[in-house]
Structure formats: structure tokens, C-alpha cells
Amino acid sequence: MRSVTRRYLRGGQPVNALDDVSLEIPQGRFVAVMGRSGSGKTTFLQCAAGLDRPTSGTVRIGNTDLGSLSEAALTRLRRDRIGFVFQSLNLVPSLTVRENVTLPLLLGGERPDSPQAVERAMRVLESVGLADRADDSPLHLSGGQQQRVAIARALVTDPAVIFADEPTGALDPSTANDVFTLLRRAVDDTGHTVVMVTHDPVAASWADEAVFLAKGRIVTNMVRPQTADVVQVMAELGGC
Numbered sequence: 001m002r003s004v005t006r007r008y009l010r011g012g013q014p015v016n017a018l019d020d021v022s023l024e025i026p027q028g029r030f031v032a033v034m035g036r037s038g039s040g041k042t043t044f045l046q047c048a049a050g051l052d053r054p055t056s057g058t059v060r061i062g063n064t065d066l067g068s069l070s071e072a073a074l075t076r077l078r079r080d081r082i083g084f085v086f087q088s089l090n091l092v093p094s095l096t097v098r099e100n101v102t103l104p105l106l107l108g109g110e111r112p113d114s115p116q117a118v119e120r121a122m123r124v125l126e127s128v129g130l131a132d133r134a135d136d137s138p139l140h141l142s143g144g145q146q147q148r149v150a151i152a153r154a155l156v157t158d159p160a161v162i163f164a165d166e167p168t169g170a171l172d173p174s175t176a177n178d179v180f181t182l183l184r185r186a187v188d189d190t191g192h193t194v195v196m197v198t199h200d201p202v203a204a205s206w207a208d209e210a211v212f213l214a215k216g217r218i219v220t221n222m223v224r225p226q227t228a229d230v231v232q233v234m235a236e237l238g239g240c
Contacts, residue, residue, distance in 0.1 A: 005021070102120075
């Protein structure tokens with residue numbers, strides 16, 4: 001991201017949800033984006049992931065300038081090169097676990113029941129420990145297991161970047177740690193890049209770097225964040 005500003009009108013007045021934000025995230029890095037409510041975290045994720053276009057500035061994934069893409073091309077990039085994990089899982093209850101995982105392949109024009117698609121789905125389900133639940137409905141899984149299915153779905157296209165938005169907000173601490181372990185493994189074992197928006201200092205401690213936003217600006221960065229240090233910075237910023 002280079003000099004990214006995203007301006008909205010609020011009550012007829014312009015407000016910068018992001019204000020001249022510049023950040024470079026190398027491949028194979030786990031970054032937590034933090035800040036109190038209204039700091040710009042969600043807008044940051046939306047602009048970085050190509051879900052929204054900035055008012056000014058540039059966003060690149062690899063060598064691709066997202067601002068140069070048509071809506072159709074941007075949709076293809078999100079489908080093929082970006083994985084998403086959200087607090088609201090968006091799993092389809094009428095599909096099996098494996099069919100949910102193969103949805104991105106279907107959207108890319110691949111038959112979800114082809115041997116190649118099934119193999120890829122089973123491989124990522126194995127990586128999250130759910131290969132034995134492939135034929136089950138997601139309704140029969142716990143909340144933590146459903147989130148692991150969502151991570152498998154994000155991984156199935158081998159994306160350049162995985163964006164996670166409060167991925168454990170509805171989970172208990174033990175189950176949340178399982179999810180963080182999977183995201184950490186995606187970085188360490190397979191070289192994926194993970195960008196996670198969170199308000200949780202414990203979540204941030206799993207990252208390589210924490211980036212703190214306030215009033216739409218990056219106010220500080222922390223390498224190898226520790227929970228106590230993150231708590232202190234968040235307190236200085238006025239809490240979550």
C-alpha cells in the first residue's frame with residue numbers, strides 16, 4: 001500500500017477512514033492489524049484485499065496494481081490469489097464440508113467433483129485435521145471446526161495472501177488457539193502471507209508484526225509482538 005486514503009462522506013462532510021497509509025508486507029509474513037473501534041481496520045482490510053477501492057494511492061499484490069484492474073479482473077484476482085477468513089464463516093449448510101472447500105474452484109471454472117478438485121480439497125482438509133469430516137454437513141461441526149473448514153477453503157486455491165477479519169471473535173480461547181496455530185502454519189510451512197485484523201492482544205502475539213491504526217493512520221509497528229506489550233499500546237490508544 002502506498003499513500004492510500006479512503007474518504008467517505010459522513011453527514012455531508014468528508015471523513016478519511018484511511019489517511020495516507022503506506023505499508024509493505026513481504027511474502028511469507030504474518031501481520032496483525034490492530035486499533036480501537038473506528039480506527040480504520042476494516043477499511044484497511046477492504047482496500048488491501050480489493051474489496052473496496054481507495055480514494056487515492058495504490059495497492060499492489062505482487063506486481064499487480066489493483067487500481068488498474070476492471071471490476072471483472074479484480075473479481076478474478078480475489079478469487080484466484082486471495083483467501084478470506086471471516087468471523088461470519090459464510091459456509092453453505094446445504095453443501096458438505098468438502099463441497100464448501102471446493103467452492104472457490106467451482107467459481108474458477110473447475111468441476112468441484114473432478115479428481116483434481118477433490119484431491120486439493122482433501123489435501124487442505126487433511127492439513128486442518130478434518131479429512132474425516134469431508135462428507136458431513138457443516139451444521140454437524142463445532143464452531144471451531146467450522147472455522148477450520150473456512151481456513152481450508154481459503155487455502156484451496158493456494159492464494160498469495162490470506163486476509164482474516166476477527167477470525168476467532170466467536171470462539172473460546174482454546175479453540176481460538178487452534179485457529180491461530182493453523183494460520184501460523186500456513187505462514188511457516190507453506191509460505192503464505194497472512195494479514196489479520198483483530199482487537200485481541202493474544203491473537204496479535206501469534207503474528208510476526210503488529211501494525212496499529214488510529215484515526216486512519218498507522219501510528220506504530222511492533223515486531224514479534226508480545227501480549228503484554230500489545231495491551232500497553234492499545235491502552236495508550238484508548239483501548240479497543
